[in-house]
Amino acid sequence: MQDANRLDMQISIDFNNMMERFVGEHGIGDDELNEFIEKNADIAQRVNETRDNTRWRELPYNQETVVNRILEIAESVRKNYHSFVVLGIGGSALGPIAVQKALNHLRYNELSDDLRRGPKLYIEDNIDPERIRSLFDVIDIKRTMFNVITKSGSTSETMAQLLLITYMLRNCLGDNWANHVIATTDEHKGNLVKIARQFGITTLYVPDGVGGRFSELSPVGLLPAAVCGIDIKSLLDGAAYMDKLCSVDDPQKNPAFMLAALECISMKKGCNISVMMPYADSLKEMADWYAQLWAESLGKLYDKEGCVVRTGQTPVKALGVTDQHSQIQLYAEGPFDKVITFLAVDQYRALMDIPNAYDDIPDVAFLSGHTFNELIDVERRATEYALMKSRHMSKTITLPMVNEFTIGQLMMLLELQTAYAGGILNIDAFDQPGVEEGKNATYALLGKPGYEEKALELKNMPKKMKEYML
Amino acid sequence: MQDANRLDMQISIDFNNMMERFVGEHGIGDDELNEFIEKNADIAQRVNETRDNTRWRELPYNQETVVNRILEIAESVRKNYHSFVVLGIGGSALGPIAVQKALNHLRYNELSDDLRRGPKLYIEDNIDPERIRSLFDVIDIKRTMFNVITKSGSTSETMAQLLLITYMLRNCLGDNWANHVIATTDEHKGNLVKIARQFGITTLYVPDGVGGRFSELSPVGLLPAAVCGIDIKSLLDGAAYMDKLCSVDDPQKNPAFMLAALECISMKKGCNISVMMPYADSLKEMADWYAQLWAESLGKLYDKEGCVVRTGQTPVKALGVTDQHSQIQLYAEGPFDKVITFLAVDQYRALMDIPNAYDDIPDVAFLSGHTFNELIDVERRATEYALMKSRHMSKTITLPMVNEFTIGQLMMLLELQTAYAGGILNIDAFDQPGVEEGKNATYALLGKPGYEEKALELKNMPKKMKEYML
Numbered sequence: 001m002q003d004a005n006r007l008d009m010q011i012s013i014d015f016n017n018m019m020e021r022f023v024g025e026h027g028i029g030d031d032e033l034n035e036f037i038e039k040n041a042d043i044a045q046r047v048n049e050t051r052d053n054t055r056w057r058e059l060p061y062n063q064e065t066v067v068n069r070i071l072e073i074a075e076s077v078r079k080n081y082h083s084f085v086v087l088g089i090g091g092s093a094l095g096p097i098a099v100q101k102a103l104n105h106l107r108y109n110e111l112s113d114d115l116r117r118g119p120k121l122y123i124e125d126n127i128d129p130e131r132i133r134s135l136f137d138v139i140d141i142k143r144t145m146f147n148v149i150t151k152s153g154s155t156s157e158t159m160a161q162l163l164l165i166t167y168m169l170r171n172c173l174g175d176n177w178a179n180h181v182i183a184t185t186d187e188h189k190g191n192l193v194k195i196a197r198q199f200g201i202t203t204l205y206v207p208d209g210v211g212g213r214f215s216e217l218s219p220v221g222l223l224p225a226a227v228c229g230i231d232i233k234s235l236l237d238g239a240a241y242m243d244k245l246c247s248v249d250d251p252q253k254n255p256a257f258m259l260a261a262l263e264c265i266s267m268k269k270g271c272n273i274s275v276m277m278p279y280a281d282s283l284k285e286m287a288d289w290y291a292q293l294w295a296e297s298l299g300k301l302y303d304k305e306g307c308v309v310r311t312g313q314t315p316v317k318a319l320g321v322t323d324q325h326s327q328i329q330l331y332a333e334g335p336f337d338k339v340i341t342f343l344a345v346d347q348y349r350a351l352m353d354i355p356n357a358y359d360d361i362p363d364v365a366f367l368s369g370h371t372f373n374e375l376i377d378v379e380r381r382a383t384e385y386a387l388m389k390s391r392h393m394s395k396t397i398t399l400p401m402v403n404e405f406t407i408g409q410l411m412m413l414l415e416l417q418t419a420y421a422g423g424i425l426n427i428d429a430f431d432q433p434g435v436e437e438g439k440n441a442t443y444a445l446l447g448k449p450g451y452e453e454k455a456l457e458l459k460n461m462p463k464k465m466k467e468y469m470l
Numbered sequence: 471m472q473d474a475n476r477l478d479m480q481i482s483i484d485f486n487n488m489m490e491r492f493v494g495e496h497g498i499g500d501d502e503l504n505e506f507i508e509k510n511a512d513i514a515q516r517v518n519e520t521r522d523n524t525r526w527r528e529l530p531y532n533q534e535t536v537v538n539r540i541l542e543i544a545e546s547v548r549k550n551y552h553s554f555v556v557l558g559i560g561g562s563a564l565g566p567i568a569v570q571k572a573l574n575h576l577r578y579n580e581l582s583d584d585l586r587r588g589p590k591l592y593i594e595d596n597i598d599p600e601r602i603r604s605l606f607d608v609i610d611i612k613r614t615m616f617n618v619i620t621k622s623g624s625t626s627e628t629m630a631q632l633l634l635i636t637y638m639l640r641n642c643l644g645d646n647w648a649n650h651v652i653a654t655t656d657e658h659k660g661n662l663v664k665i666a667r668q669f670g671i672t673t674l675y676v677p678d679g680v681g682g683r684f685s686e687l688s689p690v691g692l693l694p695a696a697v698c699g700i701d702i703k704s705l706l707d708g709a710a711y712m713d714k715l716c717s718v719d720d721p722q723k724n725p726a727f728m729l730a731a732l733e734c735i736s737m738k739k740g741c742n743i744s745v746m747m748p749y750a751d752s753l754k755e756m757a758d759w760y761a762q763l764w765a766e767s768l769g770k771l772y773d774k775e776g777c778v779v780r781t782g783q784t785p786v787k788a789l790g791v792t793d794q795h796s797q798i799q800l801y802a803e804g805p806f807d808k809v810i811t812f813l814a815v816d817q818y819r820a821l822m823d824i825p826n827a828y829d830d831i832p833d834v835a836f837l838s839g840h841t842f843n844e845l846i847d848v849e850r851r852a853t854e855y856a857l858m859k860s861r862h863m864s865k866t867i868t869l870p871m872v873n874e875f876t877i878g879q880l881m882m883l884l885e886l887q888t889a890y891a892g893g894i895l896n897i898d899a900f901d902q903p904g905v906e907e908g909k910n911a912t913y914a915l916l917g918k919p920g921y922e923e924k925a926l927e928l929k930n931m932p933k934k935m936k937e938y939m940l
Binding site for chain 2: 016125138330350438462
């Protein structure tokens with residue numbers, strides 16, 4: 001892309017409505033902001049120094065070889081398969097879902113074969129038996145490629161799915177079954193890489209230092225995207241562009257740092273809820289992806305010194321304009337406990353007129369002659385205005401258009417924001433120790449060897465009281 | 471249904487993990503609960519007296535005639551149309567979406583015509599031009615019935631959609647266009663009923679005293695459900711069953727009252743966040759429907775005496791087990807600011823085995839021989855246990871199975887819970903004054919006659935500062 005075009009496609013941020021000047025006492029004062037920035041001015045640099053956990057930042061630059069391999073694999077899948085099923089959960093699913101929804105037709109799987117840009121895509125991130133069964137009602141497994149994604153190779157949900165499809169594929173394809181599987185996992189350790197080697201399964205690797213929720217721009221996300229015809233080079237290009245924008249020395253000019261600072265100040269002001277509200281159906285799942293990134297990275301009991309901090313802001317997903325008719329009543333009249341981030345789009349990829357009719361009914365006719373594009377834009381601005389008037393903080397991230405280059409930017413922006421927020425809060429943004437208890441209890445309840453003690457603990461837990469049941 | 475079968479299909483509630491005895495200091499003490507119940511013992515009765523706003527409670531009993539008419543219309547649609555498109559937003563969409571997802575195949579629209587129980591269903595609750603255009607890539611409008619739902623007939627989004635499809639239908643069908651539209655609206659007032667009469671459009675009515683978010687069991691929800699082959703009589707039967715369960719004199723035996731009480735106590739304890747986490751893909755959209763019900767009903771600036779209370783608990787939607795890999799880290803280690811409601815299912819409508827394979831890898835092989843049904847159940851119990859250990863309040867609503875009878879129960883239960891919570895908080899749970907500002911600003915920005923003053927106000931709003939932009 002030409003440099004001028006890149007500039008036209010640069011994501012912008014407007015945080016006027018975070019500020020006291022606009023929303024009054026519940027907003028951020030100029031001095032407050034400046035002091036906060038000064039105090040945390042070295043965060044970006046400090047985060048960069050934690051290299052072992054921030055290798056995802058290098059993904060836009062160090063994947064030339066693997067990108068070419070992914071494109072080759074994708075080409076072959078596109079030619080030979082009718083469906084592509086991702087088996088994965090959490091970071092292995094949310095990124096692929098968000099990118100597919102943003103960059104492909106909104107009803108991709110329902111398009112006829114000639115209109116679709118690639119095989120049908122199914123991202124199976126749950127183990128609900130009804131959902132699993134329903135998948136086999138709509139795919140023909142002989143014409144399906146399965147992409148099993150788990151870095152550790154020990155994710156119970158994904159490995160259970162692998163057991164199922166191994167059995168099913170073997171049943172109908174015999175020894176040829178392994179050709180219908182691609183593994184995306186750690187290169188050096190874990191069960192999945194072992195299985196893949198044993199059966200000659202095509203394998204892509206999740207690089208070291210790239211945790212699940214930061215892995216979308218690695219083979220985890222790139223292969224499903226490429227299979228569905230998404231331009232992954234442009235996606236990485238966008239991520240690189242944002243990485244450069246966030247590499248300036250002046251923290252006030254670093255958009256990810258500023259977003260992190262604003263969010264952390266809002267937390268200090270009692271906003272324990274952070275709403276992301278895209279005004280575009282294509283970005284709805286981006287809010288889901290971000291919800292994991294933000295919740296798992298910042299929801300922490302201890303800080304880096306081991307002191308109990310019990311921090312974390314709860315992400316909430318909303319959709320404009322839809323949720324104006326569901327959540328805005330609460331946002332406008334409810335407590336000052338949330339900060340809202342609108343995702344706006346300047347130019348939608350379709351132009352839809354609102355035609356004339358019912359000219360004798362002024363209450364309807366005033367809409368005629370406008371476009372749906374105007375209507376959604378006006379409603380977003382009206383909502384922003386109404387929230388400002390009710391003195392609630394909000395900010396807007398604007399994408400000039402939804403395309404590979406802007407989505408790459410957005411994801412890198414939010415990943416860096418998250419990493420910086422972790423730095424500001426002085427916590428480890430890259431681990432998730434809080435999920436261990438549940439995992440271990442699951443192992444114990446399933447009778448996994450080595451978890452006998454936990455099983456005993458569960459057996460001896462306090463009996464439930466009948467009086468607390470209805 | 472036989473009485474014994476009904477009892478087997480009765481929803482149950484377990485709130486052990488809300489209580490101090492189980493989760494410690496952040497839980498609810500026995501005395502605390504008893505005092506609260508005593509203080510609010512007359513709430514159920516007081517809510518019943520606000521008849522004008524609670525006519526939705528009568529829907530299971532007073533719709534015999536209209537149900538038969540709906541079944542007739544549905545039969546004709548099923549025979550003659552390939553797609554059924556709902557045009558509506560908020561309460562006109564969230565209920566139909568939730569019921570369809572709960573009670574039909576999880577990939578209904580992707581099933582072949584012979585496997586599907588009715589026409590394809592599209593519920594269009596946004597005005598994103600990309601989404602609107604994408605609809606016309608997958609439907610054949612000559613074979614499509616449009617159901618326009620707006621009680622007031624003045625919902626801009628829905629009326630703009632109506633303008634569009636009027637134009638498109640006229641273009642391809644001429645005067646016959648009105649046969650492809652069914653209106654669901656107020657019988658006596660508003661633009662839609664006027665238009666319907668003018669053009670002879672088939673019309674169903676939303677009864678008085680049934681607000682948008684409480685309208686699923688009225689023609690708003692019943693027609694789309696019936697068109698897709700859902701047994702609406704059984705849905706209403708379930709609602710009636712729950713209504714009776716909640717009509718007992720003893721508040722402690724009234725499940726909706728107890729749920730409302732527990733939620734309101736949690737609010738007093740600082741839980742401004744309420745998570746609904748179904749362990750079933752079929753119930754995922756039920757959490758969306760509930761999010762509107764809870765947010766719009768309880769997010770209020772004033773109490774009934776006109777004092778500023780700025781109340782409201784923010785609903786958050788999560789999905790088990792999926793979001794264990796996204797949100798549980800935050801729920802377990804983060805602040806004591808949330809209460810979690812699990813939706814559990816005893817018996818899924820599919821049984822899926824986890825087959826044998828990879829016997830030489832114990833870390834994977836331990837899963838074999840179990841079922842996905844066991845796995846999802848064990849993971850839910852493990853998560854409940856882990857949250858109890860980390861001292862967070864949770865409760866579980868269990869559906870013996872997901873079917874029309876239990877979904878009817880669940881919706882009535884949550885509607886009553888919401889109405890009671892409004893009573894406990896002493897607010898009007900049935901209005902939504904906080905959305906007016908945004909609506910008026912939208913009208914003003916679109917140049918609607920009568921909004922000149924608001925337009926001037928918007929024109930004179932403080933100019934945005936460049937320094938707050940990036």
